[in-house]
Amino acid sequence: MFIGHFAAGFAAKKADSSVSLGWTFFAAQWLDLLWPVLLLTGTEHVELAAGKDAPVPLSFTHYPISHSLLVVAGWALLIGLLYYFLKRNKRGAILVGMLVLSHWLLDFIVHIPDLPLAPFSEMKTGMGLWNYKWVSFGIEMLLFAAGFMIYLEATKAINQKGNWILYSLAFFLLLIHCMNVFGPPPADTKPIAWVGLSQWLLVFWAYKADANRKARTV
Numbered sequence: 611m612f613i614g615h616f617a618a619g620f621a622a623k624k625a626d627s628s629v630s631l632g633w634t635f636f637a638a639q640w641l642d643l644l645w646p647v648l649l650l651t652g653t654e655h656v657e658l659a660a661g662k663d664a665p666v667p668l669s670f671t672h673y674p675i676s677h678s679l680l681v682v683a684g685w686a687l688l689i690g691l692l693y694y695f696l697k698r699n700k701r702g703a704i705l706v707g708m709l710v711l712s713h714w715l716l717d718f719i720v721h722i723p724d725l726p727l728a729p730f731s732e733m734k735t736g737m738g739l740w741n742y743k744w745v746s747f748g749i750e751m752l753l754f755a756a757g758f759m760i761y762l763e764a765t766k767a768i769n770q771k772g773n774w775i776l777y778s779l780a781f782f783l784l785l786i787h788c789m790n791v792f793g794p795p796p797a798d799t800k801p802i803a804w805v806g807l808s809q810w811l812l813v814f815w816a817y818k819a820d821a822n823r824k825a826r827t828v
Contacts, residue, residue, distance in 0.1 A: 611716045613787040614750045615639050617757030618712045619816065622705055624764040627825035629693075629702040631761070632817025637689055637709035639809060641717075644685075645676040646806030649799075656799055666722065666740045667795030668802070674729035679714055681729060686710035716753075720746045747791050754783070765823040772822035779815045 619634040636643070648654040654673040659666055675681055690707025694700060718725060721736035739746040758780055767773045796802060 611720045611746075611750060612790055613783055614716050614720075614753040615642070615713055616783055616812070617750075617753040617755075618709055618716065620754075620757035620761035622709055623820075624760045626699075626702050626705050627764060628697075628699060629705055630817055631820035632813055633693065633702075633706060634709055635816040636813045637693075637706040638713060639813070640685060640689060640710050641676050641682065641713045642806060643809055643813075645673060646803035648673070648676055649803040649806070656802065658796065658799060668799075670721075670724045674726050677714065677717065678726040678729050678731075680727065682711060682714040719749070743791065750787065754787075764826060765820070766826050767823050769822055772819070775815070775822060776819040779812070779819055782815075783812070 615638045616635060619631065619638040622629065622634040622638070623631060645654065649656060654676060655671050656673070657669045657671055659669045670677070686707040689710050690703045693706040694703035697703070714725065718735065719737050720739045722738045722740055723734045723736045725734055725736050727733050727735065739749065767776070
């Protein structure tokens with residue numbers, strides 16, 4: 611899953627308007643921000659899927675630190691505590707921790723059974739909706755639309771930048787998602803990690819958009 615994680619980041623603003631969209635994007639996408647680093651260091655591994663007709667172009671062969679449920683729960687606790695110590699916001703810290711955990715749960719919906727439950731376990735899981743491209747694409751688009759609308763209902767722009775930065779971010783996310791789903795598969799695994807690291811720009815982009823918006827009052 612890709613754009614569905616950002617949907618969670620958008621929607622979380624409704625739960626606690628004091629938490630920046632930059633933080634909610636960071637938390638919701640933390641596992642995929644960490645994963646490229648682990649690929650580059652050789653700690654985790656990915657391969658190109660066998661066969662041109664494979665529903666997913668990548669085979670996630672080994673990623674227990676970034677995507678095993680047990681370790682993800684640990685990341686959720688750690689990132690939540692980090693937010694609390696920085697902001698002294700208990701409610702926001704719980705929200706941030708839940709967003710980290712939401713990444714694994716959303717991945718579970720679409721991944722084929724390749725998500726490990728623990729680093730030391732061979733048991734892997736996943737509902738496999740990636741085998742049905744249009745179904746998984748539709749689900750992610752619906753999630754993104756819902757999350758974005760919730761964010762729009764929770765905030766309003768305080769200047770022109772508050773609108774154009776936000777809408778350009780949403781458009782870019784949609785464009786990347788469509789390219790991921792319908793574009794050609796990667797020819798090699800080496801550039802994947804570097805492309806993955808560029809997602810930090812999305813966190814900064816979200817922070818700038820949110821800095822030019824404020825919570826709507828009832």
